[in-house]
Amino acid sequence: MSDLINVKVTVNGMAYEREVEPRMLLVDFIRHELGLTGTHVGCEHGVCGTCTILFDGSPVRSCLLFAVQAVGHEIRTIEGLGTIDHLHPVQEAFREAHGAQCGFCTPGMIMSVLPFLEENQDPTEQEIREAIDGNLCRCTGYQHIIQAVELASDKLAEQRQSVKEGR
């Protein structure tokens, strides 16, 4: 075993500090050390996308980072979005449009589309397909996910509009 390294990170706005081995993957750190099990692990080699998190705002694979590399960085996981009572508009859209069946791929899907929808306020279907081409789903056949992302885009537009009108 190599020496433990002190890891200080901010996850969903909360500061955490742990001592871990360098070989600990960031996804295992998030799940096992921090107990945030919303981020899933599928393939552990970058292919499935279910471990996608926001790292300083950009979606990346948390199975391809070591926890020690997160020192000083901002992480956002699915737990950082809405609550059960107040879902985030993107979560709400996935619920309404049946964008989730078993839900295994859902956290990764949502964390991938979140920054995408901020940058593309009125995406085409083709753009949505490309935004999620790195996220596998074994249940839905993707149609409902695409519809969920379209709905999420509408919901976010509504939200922006009501903020603008000061409601």
Added chain:
Amino acid sequence: MKPASFEYYAPTNVDEALARLAELGYGVKVLAGGQSLVPSMNFRLAQPPALLDLNNVQELFYIRPTSDGGVAIGTMTRDSQVEHDALIKEKFPIIAAAMHFMAHPQIRNRGTFGGAIAHADPTAQLPAVVLALNGRMRIRSQQGERWVAAEEFFVGPFTSVLEPEELLVEVELPPTPAHSGWSYRQMERQAGAQALVGVAVMVSLDEAGKCRSARIAFLSVGETAVLARQAAQMLTGQKPTAELIHAAAETAANVDIEPGGDIHCSVEYRRHLAEVLARQALTEAFERAGR
């Protein structure tokens, strides 16, 4: 699976990194974006005793114009940074076009431009693109610095001229001549999957509309990215007519490359794809050059 134990070093400047490489040699592996290295560690195909993480070496993250009108890219610049950079888009639109086929957005957010070159994957887009653009690599060690042209850099599958104590620090792309055209084409089985065959083409025309230069670089057809030299020779100095482009693409696919076959693609199919893609890419590149 989980990676085996390793010592972790995270230098904050190049000199420190080079000192560590000199000290540990084969006992350490450079960690760039980790999008190839970490999967192979998770599979335990790679079990490096130590990792040298370059992610805190700020001086290796940059895109800047060079004095001759080209562009220099620091090795750690993220793929997505390069893909969306205004200067790169203006000078080398072929890069963003090829990156569109490279992995997925989440991988490109972390993967690095230099990492893709150093990795020397024969099925990767960027080595072929840098070869077509006639780029050169700046390599440093404690002994000093050397420059290696793309044509000499790639030695075999996942093998480059880099020695264990050396670091790739920069990829430099020379300016493209006037009346240049480009094209990137590939065929893959699904988005983000390995290219069955890909081709990066750069051409330029002279005042008379004849081909001044042509660089046709294939991926996924051999042990490294491959330049189709005979096809380029057929085109140089000639008017790029449809017949000539057909003939050059045929030569590229049947003479210049020695592709292998696998379960996804037989040798014959690979040659067929190479010919069709080269023909399409040459046609498009010459059309762009003539505009």
